[in-house]
Amino acid sequence: MLVSFQNIALLALATGAAVVNGQSGSGKTTRYWDCCKGSCGWSGKAQVSQPIKSCDKSDNPLADMAASNACESGGSAYMCTNQSPWAVNDSLAYGFAAVKLAGGTESSWCCACYKLTFTSGAVKGQQMIVQATNTGGDLGNNHFDLAMPGGGVGIYNACTNQWGAPANGWGAQYGGISSRSECDSFPEKLKAGCQWRFDWFKGADNPDVSFEKVTCPKALTDKTGCVRDGETPT
Template sequence: MRFQALLTVAGLGSLPLGHAISGKSYTGWDCCKPGCAWPGNLGRGVQGVPKVCDVNNNPLGSALNIQSGCQSGTGYLCDLYVPTPVSDSLSYGFATMPAANCCKCFQLTWKSGNANGKQMVVQVVNNFEAGSNGLTNNDIVILTPGGGNGPNELGCRSQYGRNWGQSNGGVANSADCANLPQNLQGGCYWRYNWARGAINSWNIDYQQVACPARLTSISGCSA
């Protein structure tokens, strides 16, 4: 299928949907309300709002104006957003990218690291600003329990009572995944069992793709 829509990536201008972009993969899970569920972060053409959960991982209703657990509020990152392997070479999951990409989907292929050649389809439900923690507009942070809380110390402490591992990078190995709550352990083990490593700073190529129902049925949004 030949896509006619345009993808705008900061610094790269307007690119045909499906145009390959190079960047790096990282991991993160700060338990905060997803950035794409805030007013103003949903661009034109986006339908729905990414799901936000309460402290017990129950999806909330209209959550645009619910305060984040990272600011002493009641909105948290749902455990529904954990990465899921489909086969030895393909996984599905969710990601953090600049806000212009909210609710869009991307297919990425690792070009280095132990996952070299493996692919993943992710939907963007969270956002970062280029320059934060050394990230660029072309990088993708895959939502991975135990993947690091970044600058947001309060979210997981509020929801689960603690953070795990280093702020950037998270837990150091597969054995440390046993320290996470049971509902998050599978997502933590995913990067060591499926990707076979830490994932951080591994090279990727990726392109925008149509969002599969497998992801939009979880997130509640599409673009």
Template sequence: MISLTIITILLISIALVRGQTAGTTTTTWDCCEPACGYTSNLSAGARGPVRSCNKTNGPAAAGAQNACFTQGGQAFSCSSYQPIIISNTLSYGFAGHGNTATATCCKCYQFMWTSGAAAGKSMIVQAINAGGITDTDFDIYTPGGGVGDYNGCTAQYGAPSGGWGRQYGGDTRTTTFFELILTA
């Protein structure tokens, strides 16, 4: 098995970087099936769709409906979408990014925080959700990060009706980010 350090080096060495952009990050954890879980939302060249899980974090059944949009729906975000700390300056994760899923689904981005306690630290994320998020902002999937308009955590985990964390975006920080374009 290839170590995460080697994967990081490979990602950085084979990635082309598109222009640097300033934006902000917030946190979210609404338990809803990600928008990139739908084949119709995949951006050009994306491989997917991203995985959706059932109530106990196993694979969602084929054709399961998003728990946030359908009464009794059984498709949720997976608990494995929480951030992974690689070192004291780098982490991996998943995020919502952009207003339309078809523009951002499955794309990868690297950003560095330029303010707050995380200033100087970097994160590489894969966009797995969209909607209500600008093209310069990221909603990082973080347990307890707050819900937005929807809350699937009550159905999945028995969370309070307002979810966990601050609604509409937990902690806000300023970032500088790059889109990573992987080449074969």
């Protein structure tokens, strides 16, 4: 038991987050950036300080949490560009994801954070802590759809209306762009997150992961404004 506690302490030091009771297991990843308001952006989805922040068409945070999704006709709420991923160091990154976990619902994962350890592909052994900001209706169980600009719009697309992206988004509808140079034509606020995919993420194509629920880093909750009840970000 002593070894177990020591491992937990080492993990907290290495990632800046402490392991907490909750979901864990193995899963899969995909990628997306549809510019839509995340489904965790409405009140009542989970017991949290407030829903995740959404932004207007000009990327200004909206005070009206009830603003309708830009992926719906006449909607005015978009994904904020600061919900892009970034590298903390060579082995750790922070970001956001649409999540679906076996045996759970949005009430259990909205605004929760998960430490992903990549188990395949070019990023094998690297780790990423993501906050759940969305739920993908087309996702399978234990699935993390990582938010990264240029990752493909998937089912919905508000990027054309917000940024003038092509009709099916940048690159392929599923999977997005295929080279770092394509990031050069992106809106300035999205370039760094787009380039992250080819730098820290090494262009990995839907790597597998092991995952466990952790206390959210403050660096993530400061961007979304959303903290689960009873949790103090680290």
